[in-house]
Amino acid sequence: MSELFSVVNQHADAVAGITPIAARHDNTSVSSDQISIHEWPLCAQFNLRIKPENSEQMAIAAQLLGGELPTTPLSSVAYGHLRINWVAPDDWLVIMPFEQGRTFEADYRAAQVGHYSIVDISGGQTVVELSGAAAREVLKKSTPIDVHPEAFPVGKTVGTAFAKSAASITRIDSDTYLLVIRRSFADYLWAWLMDASAEYRS
Amino acid sequence: MLHIFCPHCGEHREEEEFHAKGQAHIARPADPDACSDKEWGDYLYFRKNPRGIHHEMWVHALGCRKFFNVTRDTVTYDIKETYKIGEQPRVTQSGEHS
Ligand SMILES: [Zn+2]
Numbered sequence: 001m002s003e004l005f006s007v008v009n010q011h012a013d014a015v016a017g018i019t020p021i022a023a024r025h026d027n028t029s030v031s032s033d034q035i036s037i038h039e040w041p042l043c044a045q046f047n048l049r050i051k052p053e054n055s056e057q058m059a060i061a062a063q064l065l066g067g068e069l070p071t072t073p074l075s076s077v078a079y080g081h082l083r084i085n086w087v088a089p090d091d092w093l094v095i096m097p098f099e100q101g102r103t104f105e106a107d108y109r110a111a112q113v114g115h116y117s118i119v120d121i122s123g124g125q126t127v128v129e130l131s132g133a134a135a136r137e138v139l140k141k142s143t144p145i146d147v148h149p150e151a152f153p154v155g156k157t158v159g160t161a162f163a164k165s166a167a168s169i170t171r172i173d174s175d176t177y178l179l180v181i182r183r184s185f186a187d188y189l190w191a192w193l194m195d196a197s198a199e200y201r202s
Numbered sequence: 203m204l205h206i207f208c209p210h211c212g213e214h215r216e217e218e219e220f221h222a223k224g225q226a227h228i229a230r231p232a233d234p235d236a237c238s239d240k241e242w243g244d245y246l247y248f249r250k251n252p253r254g255i256h257h258e259m260w261v262h263a264l265g266c267r268k269f270f271n272v273t274r275d276t277v278t279y280d281i282k283e284t285y286k287i288g289e290q291p292r293v294t295q296s297g298e299h300s
Contacts, residue, residue: 073211088210158265159262159264159267160219160264161216161219
């Protein structure tokens with residue numbers, strides 16, 4: 001279980017029933033010896049856009065994030081409780097605990113210069129962690145992405161199709177993957193995940 | 203299914219992640235008010251429909267969400283190359299006129 005999850009999960013009781021998945025499912029966490037799946041409730045999420053060749057803007061972003069925005073395509077990095085996924089050459093997704101996110105946008109706007117974009121997209125999507133020996137098997141049922149360890153090393157992040165919906169999949173540890181999914185698809189995708197993982201939970 | 207190389211992500215992905223967006227390299231007239239109706243109509247509505255090599259735009263809709271160009275053979279569906287917006291194709295139909 002990742003460090004970021006242990007922080008965001010402190011809010012689990014307070015947010016019962018109101019996260020995109022908890023609103024429609026009694027249980028937002030299942031596990032067996034082969035797989036565990038749970039929602040990271042109420043993460044703060046931001047979409048950052050700047051030109052990577054603008055070193056001044058990149059440096060300001062790095063200062064606020066506690067580390068540099070990853071410029072290697074398809075790479076994901078973590079700085080403390082904060083995770084950053086490369087989305088496109090000038091486009092990143094930043095995920096952090098709710099509390100940390102309260103002031104992030106204001107701090108970023110106060111510090112950043114020139115032409116840039118920061119959008120709070122916390123309400124538009126939610127985060128699901130998939131871990132365990134069978135996590136990869138569940139992914140194989142759900143996405144056209146090649147999840148073989150050689151093609152999908154730890155620290156790789158992809159935007160792709162997931163059960164005919166859209167998702168970002170990030171391998172954050174050997175057997176642990178993060179899914180970032182649309183809020184409006186969360187109900188359907190949770191039901192899909194429960195079905196796809198059933199054989200590893202019985 | 204086509205297997206398409208995204209020049210931004212730097213790897214091949216399934217067609218399911220992409221959408222086709224029509225003919226590439228269409229320059230918007232610099233001064234639309236100076237266009238005749240025919241010139242403006244050609245720009246807005248008329249597209250090539252070649253048998254063979256075609257340069258077209260695609261968007262990596264579920265991936266990096268970037269547009270890029272594809273040179274594709276409309277007979278065989280063979281993708282000859284993909285390249286970023288602003289770049290020129292290396293594969294062209296012999297005798298093709300733009
Ligand atoms: Zn791409």
